[in-house]
Amino acid sequence: MHTTLTSLLGLGLSAIAATANAAALVSAPGQAAVIPKWDLESTAKAGSDLTALSQTGVNTASWHHVNESKCTLMGCLIAAGVYNDSQLFYSDNLASVDANQFLVPWLYRQEFTLDPAPGKHYFLQTHGVTSRADIYLNGKQVADKSFQTGAYGGHVYDITSLAAAANALVIRAYPTSYYYDFALGWVDWNPWPADNGTGVWRDVEVKQTGSVALGPLRVVTGLSPQLGKQPANVTLKAKATNLEKTAITVSASGSVVLEAGGEPLVWSKLVTIPPLTTTDIILTNTVQKPSIWWPKQWGDQPLYKANLTVTTADGALSDVAASTFGFRTVTSQVNSFNDTLFTVNGQPFQVLGGGYAPDMFLRWDAKKWETEAQYTLNVGFNTVRLEGKNEHLEFFETADRLGLMVLAGWECCDKWEAWSYNNDLAVATPVWTAADYVTANASMIHEASMLQTHPSVMAYLVGSDYWPDDTAAPMYVNALKAADWQMPVITSASKRSYAPILGPGGMKMDGPYDWVPPNYWYDTEPSADRLGAAFGFGSEQGAGVGTPDLSSLKKFLSQSDLDDLWKNPDKDLFHMSSATSSFHNRKIYNTALWKRWGSPSSLEDYVLKAQITDYEANRAEFEGFAALWNAKRPATGVIYWMLTGAFPSLHWNIWDYYQHPAGGYFGAKVGSRVEHVAYDYVHKSVYLINRSLDKQGARTLDVQVVDTTGKVTYSTTTKLTTTPNTSKSILSLTSALSNIKDVVFIRLVLSDTATSTVISRNVYWVAKAIDTLDWPNSEWYVTPVTKYSDYTALNKLATANVSITASPATTNNKTGPGGVKCSTTGTTTVVTLENLSSVPAFFITLNLVDSAGKDVLPLTWTDNYVTLLPKEKISVSVSALPGAAAPVAVLARGKNIPKATVILS
Structure with a gap:
């Protein structure tokens, strides 16, 4: 030695x-x-x-x-x-x-x-x-x-x-x-x-x-039904361990104060702890006028600081336990259809969100997550799901501060679900040993103590694809109870079965995970064989889209890789899923793209058609769930598969690895608007959607149907009344769409009647016939299509003349190629698009670039990938987020407009 x-x-x-x-x-x-x-x-x-x-x-x-x-x-x-x-x-x-x-x-x-x-x-x-x-x-x-x-x-x-x-x-x-x-x-x-x-x-x-050590702080809150109008109880708890061989009496002091400032609530008591033992210190008090924490779309996010300290008889500090918390309540119940419904602060809460993926190498970047959380809220989502990717404390602190709900839980398909009744494991994983239960129990104890105080945490799923066995389930429940867990505990994210101690989970995991047409989501009857359609709570599902835009693709694909995208549509691709996966190629997706839009003529043509496909697919999924919130069998929630990619991926993300939002992002953004009007592809009806708690009153709906030549074939104006947290069918377009020649555009504009302010604007392209789904032959990952909609007429649209300008109006505008004018103030650019033609301008995409011609990222747009009817004029704005390069130009392109590049001044 x-x-x-x-x-x-x-x-x-x-x-x-x-x-x-x-x-x-x-x-x-x-x-x-x-x-x-x-x-x-x-x-x-x-x-x-x-x-x-x-x-x-x-x-x-x-x-x-x-x-x-x-x-x-x-x-x-x-x-x-x-x-x-x-x-x-x-x-x-x-x-x-x-x-x-x-x-x-x-x-x-x-x-x-x-x-x-x-x-x-x-x-x-x-x-x-x-x-x-x-x-x-x-x-x-x-x-x-x-x-x-x-x-x-x-x-x-x-x-x-x-x-x-x-x-x-x-x-x-x-x-x-x-x-x-x-x-x-x-x-x-x-x-x-x-x-x-x-x-x-x-x-x-x-x-x-010092001589007495504290465990993690637990905070237990009790709210009255009259939120914020009556006092609320708050209890601070922590395990205290006497590390000495003699009894010690400590003064245990609790304090609670709003982070934003205010008079702290402070109280204390004496506690005697026997030698070398652990006891629970419990301090309870009342906050007279509690500020209530809400999900972002429903209100503010006031956070409180909580501290529990112990000092010895000589006044020396021994230890401190601290955390932040918020006053809010979350409950869940299983309705008569065996579907989970959440409530937040007593209000029915429809979950719209996505499945989060950390970096492939599990690298933590707090700024990156801050941006992703802002993107999530900008899209209109209210929740992220963590399937066994519980990340770090900072993740939940950011979610608390921004008002983003989190569904945490264990993951599928490996050791976590190595039960004797799980026949889906890729290898013959042995069932758990006694030591495995010890590890799983320690894991639950740790995660429960880390998450317990965070108001953003909505529930814990102790199973994903499969439920925990009769030993693990009560073990998990007991660990959560010991941590004073106040949120729902759900047996699993699927309906295969459930742990008796927890009851039915009320969530479905029936796919799809690959491309399905927009009418899939509205085709809900009979629900017994309609899998992922818009009813119940879909814990993970999506149309398998998320194609990065060309600027991102060139960052991670070689020229031969890029060629494969449009020249070898059935080829296995490294930047899809793992090599053994059902999703290692884009065959299902590309079959639909080729059938519906025709063979791509170039890489650029393929990418644009992919963005159209992604936009349409995501918009329909989220609109379907939002529209059917109050259906006979309600659509209570959906988690999109997925929110983010662990590495540069060709599918399964709302935005790409480089945080560039593309077609799928903006389709989801339109479909998740708080106030909205949406088109039902199956029943040819229009839904009025209101996901707020406070927006109500008179509304005006303007509807126009226009063919590919620009001819208006239908127009109507309807007066409506909107009610918070509801959705309802308000108008049938069956007769208006009875004589489609090839493809028509439907524009729906919802306005506040009193102020004439536009609340929601939405344009659809609808073919003569919708895609035909083969429901009886559905697989767990997709429902086949036997006949595809025909959108090839949109390849022949006449060229549209679109003026694209940007302001603030008091600054100098500079005209660039294509007649596009724009300017900026700070990090925000307002872009105005006007279709000067008599034909629709289809799917105009705008991109902000820096002096090197690279994407300005991260950023948020109010809208993008837009379609303008003849003589229509709209404005959108884009804001560069902290860390983004200075923008110098806007790039514009579309299905039937010339490309344009404008230098900003």
């Missing part, structure tokens, strides 16, 4: 002295600090003598040095410059990464300083290491791989007896198998990373306390 230590301690005593003289990582009771960075190396190179490697002064100069507090092996190596993600994601380069290097454990190592003394206690806190880990500190083992296991296996280790002035921590992370470990797997979402997500993907912390 002496020889080994001599070789390892290459830095000598000077390095040890430098560490000892550094500022202590934590220096006060109640303080916790994250291990800020890591030295990383494979055990194949560094060896496995953790006793020696966890001594201070080890020479790690040859190791990888990662300035990140948390990262998987691939994420760490990218951060260290070994790999470049732009290169990895280009074409199929990701497949060339040597996966064999990750078949052995890897080491995460860091040194830090503490200031140990009598009465000071130190703890090491983990939040999950994938797949499992041995932990050593200062030459001694803290935990082994049989206990520190699972991606969500968070634990607290008392390291007081091991702490020194200079400390060395080593974590040995073992290789991960998605099928045999409790990990964050990808199933068929995308190609798998070479490391299978192995490593310290969540923060590791060191905490200092």
